[in-house]
Amino acid sequence: MVNLDLRENTFVDKNSDVRLLSSEEDQSFARRHIGPNPQAIAEMLKIIGFSSLEHLIDKTIPADIRLNHQLNLPPAQSEAVALAGLKEIASKNQVFRSFIGQGYYNCYTPAVIQRNILENPGWYTAYTPYQAEIAQGRLEALLNFQTMIIELTGLEIANASLLDEGTAAAEAMSMSYGLSKSKANAFFVSQTCHPQTIAVLKTRANPLGIEIIVGDHEKFDFDKPIFGAIVQYPASDGSIYDYREFIKRAHEVKALVTVAADPLSLTLLTPPGELGADIAVGSTQRFGVPLGYGGPHAAYLATKAAYQRSIPGRIVGVSRDAKGKKALRLALQTREQHIRRDKATSNICTAQVLLAVMASMYAVYHGPEGIKAIAQRVHKLTVMLASGLKLLGYELASDSFFDTLTVHTPNAHEIISSAEARQINLRYVTENKLGISLDETTTTAHLEELLLIFAQGAELPFDLREIDAIAHSKFSPVLKRTTTYLTDPVFNSYHSETELLRYLHRLETRDLSLTTSIIPLGSCTMKLNATAEMIPVTWAEFGQIHPFAPRSQTRGYNILFEQLESWLAEITGFAAVSLQPNAGSQGEYAGLQVIRQYHLSRGEHQRQVCLIPESAHGTNPASAVMCGMKVIPIKCDRQGNIDVIDLEQKAAQYSRELAALMVTYPSTHGVFEEEIKTICETIHNHGGQVYLDGANMNAQVGLCRPGDFGADVCHLNLHKTFCIPHGGGGPGVGPICVASHLARFLPDPLLTHDSTNSESIGAIAAAPWGSASILTISWMYIAMMGSAGLTQATKVAILNANYMAHRLLDYYPILFTGKSGLVAHECIIDLRQLKKSADIEVNDIAKRLMDYGFHAPTVSWPVAGTVMIEPTESESKEELDRFCDAMISIRQEIAAIESGQVDPENNLLKNAPHTAESLLTSVWDHPYSREDAAYPAPWTKEYKYWPFVSRIDNAYGDRNLVCSCQGMEAYSD
Missing domain, CATH: 3.40.640.10 (Type I PLP-dependent aspartate aminotransferase-like (Major domain))
Structure with missing residues (x-):
């Protein structure tokens, strides 16, 4: 039964899932995050033949890796309590005015862009x-x-x-x-x-x-x-x-x-x-x-x-x-x-x-003239500041500059301390040099305050208006730009807020996002990105801090990092965490670099072989090569698991050179491999380390931990398992978790690479903590879910996947299952036989799904001619059924082709997707009705998402590569 411990405001699983929630329980965030309610969970379990979630999980996950205790995490909090708690943490950050520069600047985010893009799920959940x-x-x-x-x-x-x-x-x-x-x-x-x-x-x-x-x-x-x-x-x-x-x-x-x-x-x-x-x-x-x-x-x-x-x-x-x-x-x-x-x-x-x-x-909003005006103003203010500093007796490192000055001074620390007393940050360069960078938010009042700091208590012996009158460009005329830029109409048409708002909305309606329907992409975990999780991203206490601000001003961030690192370590079973990698690919790279550095520290320079299963993400072998490793592929068996015999043979063959195994768990084929502990032991027996790709951590949280069953390193995709939204293809965050023997090699937050004082692999990203501001999203998710909520989410993710696999099994083969005939949190549907029976490609089904209002699952990966479906825990039973009904309806459309009732070339699938424009033509030369094309399911008559274009000719675009706005008129016909 799903009960609520009111002291912790969280879930406790008691093996039965049918009782309706009380009103107190209904306020729990986990109930908002997890799509199916208890009644739906009970119905799905009955359909697939299980008495409880616990029974399903026992049959899905190998017993020898199951976690036998609850995660040691703080009690779950409501949205209001979590937001208040994070606001208290944020208040410990001090938002000083930054003149540090070094590639990072204060700027104005136009409100119309902040509200309609950054804070808009129509943009950030795609x-x-x-x-x-x-x-x-x-x-x-x-x-x-x-x-x-x-x-x-x-x-x-x-x-x-x-x-x-x-x-x-x-x-x-x-x-x-x-x-x-x-x-x-x-x-x-x-x-x-x-x-x-x-x-x-x-x-x-x-x-x-x-x-x-x-x-x-x-x-x-x-x-x-x-x-x-x-x-x-x-x-x-x-x-x-x-x-x-x-x-x-x-x-x-x-x-x-x-x-x-x-x-x-x-x-x-x-x-x-x-x-x-x-x-x-x-x-x-x-x-x-x-x-x-x-x-x-x-x-x-x-x-x-x-x-x-x-x-x-x-x-x-x-x-x-x-x-x-x-x-x-x-x-x-x-x-x-x-x-x-x-x-x-x-x-x-x-x-x-x-x-x-x-x-x-x-x-687009500012246009070429607007951006140029911003640049000219920043430069003029910098010239004024330079003139004032010279009048105060300071020497500048260069007389040719745009927005940044380096100032010679015998007392850099004293001036920086004086600036900090006014809540201003300058850039410390050396004992006798400091830097000042201006930006679009700088005003003449800021200039006056800066000059007073350098005057060290004295009044300014000049008026800024006098300096303004003599301010001129401070770089060589031969470097002055003479060519035009941003000439396309798009950069010259939307300068009022009304026009930009309409343009943004017009583009938003051409995209399918989670605001429209489920996005069932396997391995991509398109789960709910809750509004409460997103709110802190735009708080000034997190958003307006320079990455090289003094640590004394970022106590709130330090607390956030420490808590999130400890939570992720507990969830994965590892000893230490680095938050610096700012994408999953960078997490892969950082994890392998840590393993490489570990071997070097032991004098084992020859360990450069990385074993990678043939089913692995394409980024895995690329990351290994970037780390100087030699990739040796490992075969998979007919069930999609790592071929343990081939693994043992390769590990023995390359025993002296073995650096690492890269393994995704559950497997890329969507199955919990029974031999994972044996696989890890095999690698360790030959002196290698196990790198676990955490892309599928969504199926492990609260149920098993990579650090417990043998992995040495694991990267996490916070933009998958931990709710940072995909944003149309980014941002992502890919922290790495490591065992204790690898902790000293983690990326250096000081961004140094000095082997004399550290064994760190050095800097992975340009900022000490990578994409720091969006770590607040994952903090909120874990804080609101708590241990039992996170565990329940994992169980429901596995339930949803098995429910969909069960519903579709009579219509499409499920390519891989575990020994119990179950899948993990995702399943691969085999469509290859349809090429033979009806000349239908996987791409035809992907495009036809658009007519039903859905994004296709992951297409032709990791197996060509298949789709990989991952429903996540956030989707309701009603939405799962809607998608399954669409897939079943499409199978019936294919059956009509197989039986000869429908033309094998001119049919609903080959012509999909159908746009509104294509349906409103006077000539309709298809042997099916417009209604069948546009409204193939009941829900499409209630709400219709219309694809903006018909099927795209990729080959034509590849032969005629155009990648800018200019030249687009050539395609107008």
Whole structure:
């Protein structure tokens, strides 16, 4: 029975699930989060043949790994209590005005963007646009982002965002390494790059054997062979350099040059492409995205069109649909990255889509003139500040700058202390240098306060109006931008709030999100992202703090981190946690780096082999290669489990070289493997470590723990199991949990890479705690669910999956099940036989589901010709039935083809999805009715989600790659 302990306001499972909840219990958050009510749970259990949830779980999960006690977590709290508690924690943060800079700036998030994108579930609950026909809104916003980056940087192609500037720089380094015709293994890094970028580059270079040369770009003589270089523009200290000669000399030795550029400055400065750069990277944070103590923010990477097949991440491309209408989709390059495995050039999977959308809309809202005006104002204020500092007797490091000044002073600490007394943060550089960076929120009153700080108690001997009159540009005229940017109508049409609001809503309606229906994607865990979890993200106490603010000002964040780390450690059974990795791919990479560092610390340099099952995520082998490991595939048996015999043989064969096994649990095939403890023991017996991919942790919380059954490292996708929303393909957070013997190797929150004082692997992300501001979401989820609530959620996730598998079994084969004929939290439906019987492909079913108002499950992965369904615990029995009814109805439509009643080419599935436009034509040349096309189920007559375009021709788009707004008119016919 599901009872409520009122002292803890949580659930206690008593093996029977039929009693209705009392009014007190109904206030529990877990009841709001978990979709099926007790009556529905009882009905589903009866249908699949179980007397209780506990009975189902006993048959699903191997007994030898079951957790035999409740998780030691704080009592569950109501939404109101949890919000009040987190507000109390937030109050311990001090929100000082930041002039630290270093790639992070205060900015204004236009209220229309904050409310209608950042706080709007229509935008933040959508999934990665792999089903492009029902993701045209996000894809257009991302195309705007790419266009913005292409035109600001002066390069030819850009991706649809990366994680942060540091990792974007590292991706550029790896890209240069693969593209350069130089045989060198050294990469030059200008000493004027941001320190956090240098730290991330060192971490990424180390396992690949790349030598990082940090030096003065003006003195580097190129006698040392290099394959690439990176410079900062403007430099971290604020100086603006003309890099043309440096780039020319680098090209002479066949090296590629990356310019890390601030996009706001590029409205005034010559773009990197015109300087000769091969690649440009940077952050779009200051385009309306809150500081958030370091993230999430959308980074960018732009390059030459010749390198389009090597660019990491996602590219949105223009194609056309079946009716010839312009349609957007992810380009071929994106799809290739997911199937290259150990040949992939990057392990990047998620992107910062939601933040890239915000940044692109910031540009749409302000337009080219508005953004230029912001840049001019920031620069003018900086010139005024520089003039005032000189009048006070201070020397500046450079007379060429945009928004940042480095000031020479004999008493840097004293001035910084004086600033902190006024709740102002300056950047400490050295004992006799400090930095000041201005931004769009800076006012003349702030200038006056800064100058008074430097006057050290004296009155200012001048009036700011006098300085204003003589303020002029402070960079060389040869670097002044002369080319246009943001010329497309989209950047010149929506400058009033009314117009932007309508544009945002128009795009939102072209996307299917969780506000519309279930998104049953296997391995992606599209569960409820509760409103109460989302509210703290936009609190100033979390959102308006610079990532390098003094720790004394971030006590609230410190408490949040400590509590969340301890909760995640308890949930996984590990000893220590790092929150720094800001995506699942980065968690994979960090976990393997920790294992690598462990072996090196023991003098076992030869351990470089990583065993990976053939069913693994494509990012797994890519991450291993990035860590300098050799990938050896492990076979799977007919039930989808790891072939233990093959594993034992490979482990023995590579015993001396074995570094790690990467295993997903439950398996990628949606089954709890019975031999998981034996698998872990086998690896340990040969001196290796076990890395567990936590993508399927949704099926383990409260029932079993990776740290208990043999794993050494586990990364978690907080954007899956722990309720951070997918945001249309990002943000994500991928912390790693490790056993005690690996704790000392975790990523360094100080962002250093000094082997003399630490065994840490160094910096994984550009910010000390990665995407810190959205950790509040997972904190709220765990705080409101409590131990029993989390455990109940896991049980219901497993119940929902088995209920759907049971309902669909008579119509579609279930590809893999455990020994008891059960699945875990997801199941794979085998559609391959339909190709033979009716010439129906899995893609046809995916598109027809759109007519029923659903997003398709995961298509053709991990097995081609199948779909993987994961309902999560958040979906009600009614919604599960609705989806199952749609799948059954589609099977009946296929049966009509099989029997010859319906044309095998001109039918409901081959022509799906059906748009409103296609149905309203005067000519209807299909042998089925418009009603059957548009309203195939009763619920579609009550509410109809209309795909915006017909089926997209991906091949056409790949042959004619267009990835910016310009040129789209060519597809209007």
